[in-house]
Amino acid sequence: MGNDNRFELRMTGSGGQGLILASIILAEAAIMEGKIVTQSQVYGAEARGGTTKAELVVSDRHIAYPKVTDPDLLAALTNEGLKQYGGGISRKTRVVIDSSVMSAPDFLDEENCRGLLSLPIRSTLISKLQSELGLNVVLLGIIEGLTAIVSVETLRKAVSMHVKKQFLDLNMKALDLGMEMVEAQVKTGIRI
Amino acid sequence: MSEKMVLMQGNEAVAEGAIAAGVRFYAGYPITPSSEIAETMARRMPQVGGTFIQMEDEIASIMAIVGASMAGKKVLTATSGPGFSLMQEGLGYACMVEAPIVILDSMRYGPSTGMATKVSQMDLMQARWGTHGDHWVIVLSPSSVEESYQLTIRAVNLAEKYRNPVIVLSDETISHLREPIDISIPPTIVDRKLPTEKAGYAPYKTDESLVPAIATVGTGFRTTFTGLVHGESGFQTANGHVAEALVERLRDKLFNNLDDIIQFETDRVEDADVLFMSFGITARGVSEAVESLLSHGRKAGSLRFITLFPFDDDRVRKAAGSARTVVVPELNSGQLVLLIKRVFGDSRKVVPLNKINGDLISPQEILNFVQEENL
Numbered sequence: 001m002g003n004d005n006r007f008e009l010r011m012t013g014s015g016g017q018g019l020i021l022a023s024i025i026l027a028e029a030a031i032m033e034g035k036i037v038t039q040s041q042v043y044g045a046e047a048r049g050g051t052t053k054a055e056l057v058v059s060d061r062h063i064a065y066p067k068v069t070d071p072d073l074l075a076a077l078t079n080e081g082l083k084q085y086g087g088g089i090s091r092k093t094r095v096v097i098d099s100s101v102m103s104a105p106d107f108l109d110e111e112n113c114r115g116l117l118s119l120p121i122r123s124t125l126i127s128k129l130q131s132e133l134g135l136n137v138v139l140l141g142i143i144e145g146l147t148a149i150v151s152v153e154t155l156r157k158a159v160s161m162h163v164k165k166q167f168l169d170l171n172m173k174a175l176d177l178g179m180e181m182v183e184a185q186v187k188t189g190i191r192i
Numbered sequence: 193m194s195e196k197m198v199l200m201q202g203n204e205a206v207a208e209g210a211i212a213a214g215v216r217f218y219a220g221y222p223i224t225p226s227s228e229i230a231e232t233m234a235r236r237m238p239q240v241g242g243t244f245i246q247m248e249d250e251i252a253s254i255m256a257i258v259g260a261s262m263a264g265k266k267v268l269t270a271t272s273g274p275g276f277s278l279m280q281e282g283l284g285y286a287c288m289v290e291a292p293i294v295i296l297d298s299m300r301y302g303p304s305t306g307m308a309t310k311v312s313q314m315d316l317m318q319a320r321w322g323t324h325g326d327h328w329v330i331v332l333s334p335s336s337v338e339e340s341y342q343l344t345i346r347a348v349n350l351a352e353k354y355r356n357p358v359i360v361l362s363d364e365t366i367s368h369l370r371e372p373i374d375i376s377i378p379p380t381i382v383d384r385k386l387p388t389e390k391a392g393y394a395p396y397k398t399d400e401s402l403v404p405a406i407a408t409v410g411t412g413f414r415t416t417f418t419g420l421v422h423g424e425s426g427f428q429t430a431n432g433h434v435a436e437a438l439v440e441r442l443r444d445k446l447f448n449n450l451d452d453i454i455q456f457e458t459d460r461v462e463d464a465d466v467l468f469m470s471f472g473i474t475a476r477g478v479s480e481a482v483e484s485l486l487s488h489g490r491k492a493g494s495l496r497f498i499t500l501f502p503f504d505d506d507r508v509r510k511a512a513g514s515a516r517t518v519v520v521p522e523l524n525s526g527q528l529v530l531l532i533k534r535v536f537g538d539s540r541k542v543v544p545l546n547k548i549n550g551d552l553i554s555p556q557e558i559l560n561f562v563q564e565e566n567l
Contacts, residue, residue, distance in 0.1 A: 028199050064480040065555050
């Protein structure tokens with residue numbers, strides 16, 4: 001509420017994609033850099049497959065209300081997720097969607113959000129890294145590319161804390177892939 | 193922030209707080225949104241030389257911790273509404289035999305099985321009055337992950353000190369919230385009083401503290417526990433004088449120590465003309481709303497109940513300053529507000545703000561409410 005150094009992130013998608021883990025990784029990275037965080041989630045009773053929402057608030061000072069109320073960034077990896085948790089965005093909100101599984105929603109335009117970034121996240125992951133795993137880490141790379149909320153090195157460290165050794169290389173590549181996707185987008189001159 | 197800060201979930205913080213306070217016995221039956229406490233204790237108890245038992249249900253869970261407590265262990269169980277209902281019989285028994293136990297109830301949406309993954313504050317009165325008969329429990333209410341850790345330690349200490357059940361009344365949001373906390377500072381530990389002399393020992397004989405020094409089972413003292421009314425010897429009686437003295441003592445052992453037990457957190461109460469009274473997660477929305485009201489020139493303040501019960505009307509009245517209007521936001525249809533109305537009668541305008549859809553009350557909703565109601 002009028003606090004400029006408060007950053008609010010909402011990610012939504014399908015249970016099993018690792019969005020809650022992604023929010024935890026980013027939370028830990030922010031803590032390493034001396035920030036205050038609150039991380040929360042909403043999920044159904046299913047172990048996977050249900051619509052999920054993961055939220056993270058990062059601030060330089062005490063966070064009273066721990067939930068996201070006015071997101072700086074909304075990332076949606078499924079249509080269902082965007083439908084269910086896409087409300088509450090404002091002109092400060094950047095919206096990222098995975099265009100390989102969904103089309104740009106008609107309720108978003110230049111008037112009601114800061115920018116819409118449609119990236120083929122899942123299909124790029126599969127074609128570049130021959131993997132269906134790591135979607136959440138690609139998204140972390142995209143978030144990092146867009147916001148630089150923590151240093152890349154800190155983020156790498158936080159990712160590595162949650163990844164088994166044999167998957168470390170894949171995850172670092174996934175992180176790079178996300179950042180490269182943003183970089184490529186910037187070069188096209190499209191407003192993001 | 194210090195290097196010692198670790199990201200922890202509310203439920204993990206409860207488990208780690210319990211371990212730091214000396215809990216070495218956990219019996220429970222997993223239920224959303226408390227399950228991570230059982231999960232953490234299952235992993236951690238063997239590491240610290242403690243015992244974890246997954247029981248067949250919540251009735252057995254609470255009886256197991258009562259037994260382990262009487263055998264000398266510091267104990268915890270954790271549950272949520274439906275399981276808390278099943279524990280009520282054992283809770284009354286624990287009050288009567290004066291077993292130091294800690295129960296964590298993570299409030300989810302009720303009644304019945306309700307909505308397992310949605311938050312509420314609907315168990316407030318259940319925590320106080322869920323079991324039958326005149327009885328007294330201590331109920332503590334954390335509003336953050338840090339406080340989940342600290343209040344679990346405090347709950348264990350108060351249970352030991354007063355030989356009484358203590359309930360930590362958390363909720364789905366705090367249970368699953370992750371925040372950075374510092375758990376590197378060793379806590380103050382309180383141990384229960386134990387008898388030294390076998391000669392003349394009676395388990396329920398008390399000194400001026402009114403707290404009995406009951407011997408640990410298996411240490412050579414005769415031990416007799418019953419939920420029936422009992423005298424100092426621990427044996428059952430139907431003597432009305434003994435009954436009256438016992439129930440009075442169970443009350444007075446807590447009510448003679450309200451300064452030690454009752455805690456509030458107040459924020460700009462002194463010159464507030466609109467005062468919010470809340471507990472748990474709801475207080476965090478209040479905190480942000482108060483900031484916003486102050487920045488718009490309104491005289492707003494907040495009183496947060498850290499100890500919910502015992503509830504002392506005089507202390508609440510004194511802590512509440514002189515605000516004309518008292519707003520009571522809570523995630524139920526109006527439970528805390530009943531107590532607040534009792535405290536103030538007609539002397540203040542007491543306004544309930546209730547939400548019962550499984551979501552939190554946001555700061556903006558509080559601001560809108562203040563505007564709509566012309567408060």
